[in-house]
Amino acid sequence: MANLNSLPLYEIIQRKNGVKRVVEIIILFLLLSLLIYRLLFLNDHGLTWLLALLCESWFTFNWVLIINIKWNPVEYKTYPDNLVQRAIELPSVDMFVTTADPVLEPPIITINTVLSLLAIDYPAHKLACYVSDDGCSPLTYYSLSEALKFAKLWVPFCKKYNIQVRAPFRYFSNDSLTSSTNSSNWEFHQEWRRMKDEYELLCHKIEDAAQKSRPCDFTGEFAEFSNVERKNHPTIIKVMWENKEGLVDGVPHLVYISREKQHKHPHNSKAGAMNVLTRISGLMTNAPYMLNVDCDMFVNNSNVVVHAMCLLLDSNSEKEFAFAQFPQVFYDGLKDDPYGNQYVVLHEVSQI
Template sequence: MRNQKKKKAPTLHSFNEDPFIPLNRLHILLCATAIAAVLHRHLFSILSSPTPISSSLLLLSDLLLSFMWAVTQSFRWRPIRRREHPETLALAVPDPLLPNLDVFICTADPSKEPPICVASAALSALAFDYPSDKLSVFISDDGCSDLTLFAFMEAARFARHWLPFSKEMRILERCPETFFNSTDDPRSDEIKLLYQRMKKKIESVMEKGQVSDDLFISEEDRATFKKWKNFTRSNHPAVVQVLLQSSRDMDIMGNPLPNLVYVSREKSSTSFHHFKAGALNALLRVSGVMSNAPVILTLDCDMHCNDPNAPRRAMCYFLDPELSPKLAYVQFPQRFPGVNKNDIYGGEIKRLYQINPRGMDGLKGPNYVGTGCFHSRRSFYGPPSSPPSLLNDLNEQTSDTPLSSEAILRKAHEVASCEYEDGTKWGSTIGMRYGSMSEDYHTGYRLHCEGWESVFCDPERPAFFCKIPITLNDVLSQNKRWCLGVLEVFFSRHSPMIFGVRKVSFLMGLCYSYDGFWTSWCIPILIYGLLPQLALTNQIPLFPKVSDPWFYLYAYLFLSAYCQDLIDFLASKGTFNRWWSDQRMWLIRGITSYLFGAAQFALKQIGIPAPGFNVTSKIMPDEVSKRYEDGIFEFGIVSPFFISLGTVAIVNLISFIIGMVNAVRKERGFDEMFVQLFLSAFVVVNSWPIYEAMFLRKDGGRIPRRVTGISILLAGILYSISYFLYTDSRI
């Protein structure tokens, strides 16, 4: 017995460090040395510069670029790649021993988030390859719309057919809309007809804007909808409706169905509701009363499952006895099958959703990005050392008590009320964290500060697919909202630059600082996008000549930064054309969403409130969708974003033309002005879609003439100011 080998625990997951880590660290050392040299030159050349204001602005720009470069390197310090082994899980943990799973899906506005799409997302989750009696799906409708409730009543009926069909056919795409659009299998004709009937019924109700009595199948449903007559979006009691109950409802094959629960938390115009974070906390409490699953999956309403094995992949980490005591969540990347060929808006956002999380995974784990994330319920109730008994403060569910029992529904309505959180720690140390419009970033960061860890799960087959905005204004508006949210955290008492580096680790603090200080990009991008170009027009050199050895140091820093970004992008299965779109969108965001986000945050700090949370519309006209598929930028409206873009684009175009003419005329003109000519040319090449939309296009997505006129006027004002500023320095 003494010599008997100890039985080895089954391997549920594994990981490998990036083989390029030593090269990354060497590159960090070389770049840091070059940056220090450039900053040293800047600092001591300001006093002797004929243009001290320009030199000072360039120094400020380079300091911010250096700071952002430094915090970016924390993602490259120890990136890892993980792999799960669900086949081992099946042998180690039989289905009856798998933990229960609650799925949260939030929606807020049926006019912007079509209920049929939200219902499809829920159906794909109901069809997970997971024991039905251990699965519950909770829908949060923050719009309290009877149209949304009706859509889910129809979806519940369709689930009786869809779940056994999808499991029997072993299909992987278990979102009905996606599946029927991608197959012509005659075996699916009958179920496809049922789906089309359901879809037509829901769309008919949406067109009418109301649910008529003749659509109800039962008196119970009719009685339910009578309660909605006096409801408004901002004033209504809590609504909790059990649409499917595992202990009661069966599919057409006689198998139990998962639980499906519709929730609309109480709203009052006199109470603040904390946007999506408040809705998720209400679901945390309601689900705690009704099912209390130890694992929770959060999904956006425009997201659907692409791999029914996703929960089992997550369980490979949650069921690891060494990892689970401190594991707060398992984050899957967001993937977007609807992006056009070259992803013109950089919608994949690979750095946020794939590259950076892999780097953080080698430290304490990736940040939470709001969707496609499996959480430990226990992590929402305090640090890993907190007593597990706190989890049971709401739970009244027992194995013999049905979800629809009067006692459980009464308690569920109570915890979904406006007053329930008053005087509690909800939103501060319990549940999703309040105080930021980016509740995901704030919550994940605070969980890491409490001692929790996380895991990045990026399987070969994407687990979840999302929809993306397909107009430039929607893309930039969404990004500006994110900027506001992360700034609210960065400048709070829990700032990752101060609090985070102490509570988590130095490198993790830098990782969160990178996201938290996104908006700082606007300063160097604006300076490098305008100042050298205005100086070029006035023939004022700001950079070393090509014949000066310092030129090669600048060239090295520029090329190394872009080449490393390109390598990271290609290593994440990107393409060169999509990388070009991604770096162009970084420049566009710098002078639009980053700039306006920073300005709006500053105004908010002095008492001028920011607009409320705006839901991005998921409905687009056919002509807009067609232009997006063809890779054509969509402008079409008068927006401050487009005025900013147009102004910078026109300044660079004029500067490049004038600069080229002067360089040809002047002896050694290219040697002296090469860097400024290159910067102008670089912006001009990136701005081609803007010039096209201003002067060449005739369709509805072009830049309005009013925006073009204002941009030309502002460009003229900038040139006039630069003429007087450079009067004394002009050659």
């Protein structure tokens, strides 16, 4: 019987790269030949060739860097089931979401990101979601408050029926009812319809609030927003939800943060917001791992944290990881990507 502790949590798979290596070496040889040719006849052509030589030298330098990245490509295949079999204690994770402007980054997008994080497959009592609102917007806070009510229905629904795409706007935008493996289940039909109605109601509430000059009554929990300026206000920290009972399948902690801002004081944009999130989370939950996403992202794999832990927790590996980066996939892009929004050259050419 094999020792469970010897089970690998991930595997490094070498990718075949023979043909690409030959092509890259030929291109590098041609670039070096061009540089030598420029140098040999530089005195005959003067300034024009000198400028060309400098530009081509810089291009060659960049090409060498790209070859260095692409020379030995590998894939990491993770084994979440082995993580369970080895009975490794899963660590806590603090999840950070940053937003800065309720107009450029509509709250409905932010709450979908938050909902997808709250519903990931990981012990809920070991998760905490921190939302940084650099716009200090009562609309954003109001939207999160309403989204939290929906999350108490959405999270159990996702985990009960093993929903994969857990951002509601994306889940309901497709024909998710007929494509689901539970489509023949009458109970699932009923709950699916209920979830869709609840989400549409949530969207209507946020849209109505966005159209008003005052999205909410500045009383009670909204009192701190009554006399604030976007770029001049004290710190606002609100624990919106706390999983006090430590329920594994409950809703994770949810914390709203709007850091202090003053006129003529540098705030360092998202980097400054991340520093504040790190300090506050260190005092409140102090998780050893952090998951950072933008407000316009969502989790398209409910086991994303478990896959990351396969890399970060494998004590049998010769390598030690401190950082795991998942590929970014874009949705609803234009056909053939005429404006290069999908970063095809970066992800499929330069880094492969």
